[in-house]
Amino acid sequence: MPNKHPFDDQLRQAFQGFEPEVNAPWNALERELDGVKIAPEPSPVNAANRWAVAAAVAAGGALMWLGKPAVDELIVAATEVPSEMPAIQAEPIPWTDATDAASFESAWDQFTQETPAFSEDVLTTDLGDGDESSSMASADLSTEPVQSALESASPAEVAEVVEDGMPSLDVLLASLPFTASSSEACEGVEVSFELSGLDKSLSFLWNFGDGSFSNDPAPRHTFMTPGTYDITLSVRAPSDGVIRTRTIQNMITVLPKPQADFSWAFPEMVHSGKVRVKLQDQTPDATATQWVFEGESDKSQWIQLEVPGAYPVNLVASNKHGCLDDARHDIVVGDRHGLGALARFSPDGDGRYDTFLPPVLRETSDLWEMVISDAKGQEVYRTRSVDQPWDGMLPDGTAAGNRSKFHWTVRCQAEDGTGKLFTDEVRVER
Known part of the structure; x- marks a missing residue:
């Protein structure tokens, strides 16, 4: 197989023209490929297919990301400074490096773990994003902290910074200028968040707007449902125990990915x-697709398989948003051993092996059809019933000759629509 650079011209053309601001799910696709079911005996074909799929995905990504800035930061301007609050002595919560969100109950318990009456004793400072409403929406969950709005700070107070250009803790708490790695992403893509001028002594509670929460200072979260999400950050300083909250409305837009899928069709008769x-291809709303088979990417919808074998085939699809999805199926073509069929039968009326029908077909719940063809490729018999096996008779009413050979082809379809094919030779012996 000739070596090809992952960013080959075919793939560039296939995925050309998609929007560059979108994060496509490269990592998710790779994890999916790592987790798919593979054959009991791994073969070089599986490894080659994985590389070719990665090449198809990478080529799409290369075109989509041309000219994209390294990080799309969203920094929120400061609007309010809290007034003096009763001090609550609290140790900072340990900073762990979790990669995704927790439930609200566990996140809130960690955020307020110092005293049983914590939610009754502290006040919540709500720092809104301009004219947009902002709140933790904790009232419709299990905890109802007392809500209190504080007077806004003057521009001079907000602009205070310490040496080296870093904001003071007071200014940091007043503005809560947190950022996201991207404002747009495809579903299934991880987005990272961070508070600018991060102070690890603070306690954090992030609300990602999709029912997920995190206590990490710089969390990473994967949005699995398309839509627009408000992001809320609440912080608590050990110096005064006050909860300060800020919400950025419509901060993250999650774009839908295509639902890649495909089927395949077998011939009625096989003679070799x-x-x-x-x-x-059965992917709805796809704007470009690429087949990957035996380590090669191609747009052709025809493949040739040797009997017997199980062959992994991948389809990489992209939609108008530039989001990608991958579908994989193993296409099975078997010989007589797969159905327990005999290599010969003797239709001589002695009651032994007088008819031909692979035994497994008598037990399967799959739909199936068997076609018998002669050496010239002409159909001589067809059946879909276990009660109608082939008795060796030809369409013209004559009996098949002794030691004559015929090809048989069985197409099976499972309840889920998955198709398999079995084909081999059978010899008549009288």
């Missing part, structure tokens, strides 16, 4: 040890 299969 190779099967020509037609791939059928």
